[in-house]
Amino acid sequence: MMKINSIFSRNFLRNSVKLFGLSILSLLIVLFSSADNISAQTGNFKRRTKTKVSRTKPPVSKEINNETQKNTTVNENNAVSIVNRVETDYLSGETNVSINPKQPTVIRLGLAQNATSVVEFPLIDQIYYIHEGNPRLVTVFQSPTKETDRSITLYPGEGFLPTSVPGQKELSVTITMQMKSGLVIVLEIVPAPDIRQNAHRCVLNYNLAEVVAARRAAGLKVNLGDENTAEQVKQTRAVSRLMSGNLPVDAETFEENKNDNVSPTAFIEIAGGGNSKIDSDSKGRKMKTGTQLSRVVNKKLAEAIKSSKEKFTVWSPTTNGLSLSTAKIIEIDALQKLIIVAVKNETMDALRLLDEMPELQIQTLDKSGNNLQIERLTRKYTETTALAGAIPAGATVYYAVVFENPILGANQKLRVSAAHDRASDAPVTASTENKPDKKEAR
Structure with a gap:
């Protein structure tokens, strides 16, 4: 179990x-x-x-x-x-403008401080007259080769600034040009706040045939400056300059206008060569006038400016801020001579020469060299780089003066005098050589 x-x-x-x-x-x-x-x-x-x-x-x-x-x-x-x-209502940068001769032409250009503006026009036409609205605000560069130039350069004045107060009226200046074809072009110059808004270059385009046809249809004159008859041109306060230089003025009219209390501001002064005494004494000698004379003077002035250090080597002592230097006298023809004068402003302020300056004088001395008499020599034609006699601080302007060939005595010499509006009673003087540099073979 x-x-x-x-x-x-x-x-x-x-x-x-x-x-x-x-x-x-x-x-x-x-x-x-x-x-x-x-x-x-x-x-x-x-x-x-x-x-x-x-x-x-x-x-x-x-x-x-x-x-x-x-x-x-x-x-x-x-x-x-x-x-x-910033949307501007004027042109800036580089622009091209097509002009309709049947309509008024007003071109608004922006011009900034420390900048310039170049306005070009067709080769087949040239400027006959320039009218400046206010040269203290906007100036046109006085080119020595303006007879062959096809452009102008604009410079702003120190006060040409845009408005800084809201609601204040905008500042603007007009420069009106009339071409030889008769076309009138109005440049409205507006101050630009920045150089980036400056109109650096403006090219004007138009059809010369259309301009001529439109003026003839209106019953206006064309081919200005091609007149064969002398015209009497009175001097006014308008800042206008004849660019062609082929309108001679009668000698009596010139002397009459010289005594008027009107400030002469015309750029070119021509006293005609129609004096009967001179014609009778010339015995067939031909005297250059009009466009031919202007071409010669412009060429010589341009050459002198280009090589100013070689041409103007001796300067006068400074008197009230001015010093003078003269180049050698050039013989244009048997009756006329040309002298080119350099006027330098030695001060830190802008100066303005008096009317009819620089002045050519014949000085008569005694045997001891003392001054006996000073006789004023009439100018027949003048070209200059100065605008209405203005000389900026530290600048040098040049004058090309044509005068009748004088007969000088043994105790006589030719000298140049100039004074500005702040020291009219103390002019600066400079002697010049009596012997010509060379004869103009043209």
Whole structure:
């Protein structure tokens, strides 16, 4: 009986161990399978998440890029609009203007401080007259070769500034040009606040045939300055300059106007060569006048300015801020001579020469060298780089003066005198050589 029980107990234990082992094995299998399912589900979830992210990221990046591009475009547009925000009613930079001869032409140009503006016109036409509204605000450069130039250069004055007070009337100056064809061009110059708004170059274009046809249809004159008959031109206060230089003025008219109380501001002064005494004494000798004379004088003046250090070597002592130097006298023809005078402002202020300056004088001396008499010599033609006699501080201006060939005595000499408006009673003088440099063979 005891054996049976022991056998039964052993069998029971074995079976219990087997069942326990199977239970543990089943439990492990269940656990491993659950872990695999969890990992599989987790992997699927991760893959789905990645897929979603990969699907949603491109639209987000595109939107961001689009917004960035929009912002960049807006910023670029804003930058361009800032540059062009100031809308001006005048021309700036480099421009081309086509002129209709049948309509009035007013061209508004911006001119800034420390800048210049060049206005060009067709080669087939040239300026006949220039009328300046206010040379203290805007000046036209006096080119020594203006007879052949096809452009003008504008300079701003120190007071030519834009208005800083809101509502104040805008400052502007007009410069009127009349061409030889008869075309009238009005330049309205407006102060520009910045050099970037300066009209550096303006090219004028027009059809000369249309200009001539329009003026003839209106009964107006064309080919100005080609007159063969002398005209009497009286001097006025207008700041106007005859650019052609081929309108001689009668000698008596010149002397009459000289005694008037009107300030002569004409750029060219011509006393005609129609004196009967001179004609009778010339015995067939031809005297240059008009355009021919102007061409010679302009050429010689340009040459003197180009080689000023060689031409003007001796300067007079400074008197009241002015000093003079003269080049050698040039013989134009048998009856006329040319002298070129350099006038330098030695002061720090702008000066203005008196009318009819510089003055040519014949000085008569006694045997001891004392002054006996001073006789004024009449000028027949004058070209200058000065505007109405103005000389900026420290600057030098040049005058080319044509005068009748004088007959001098042994104790007589030719000298030059100049005075400005602040010391009219104390002129500066300089002697000049009596012997000519060379004869103009033209």
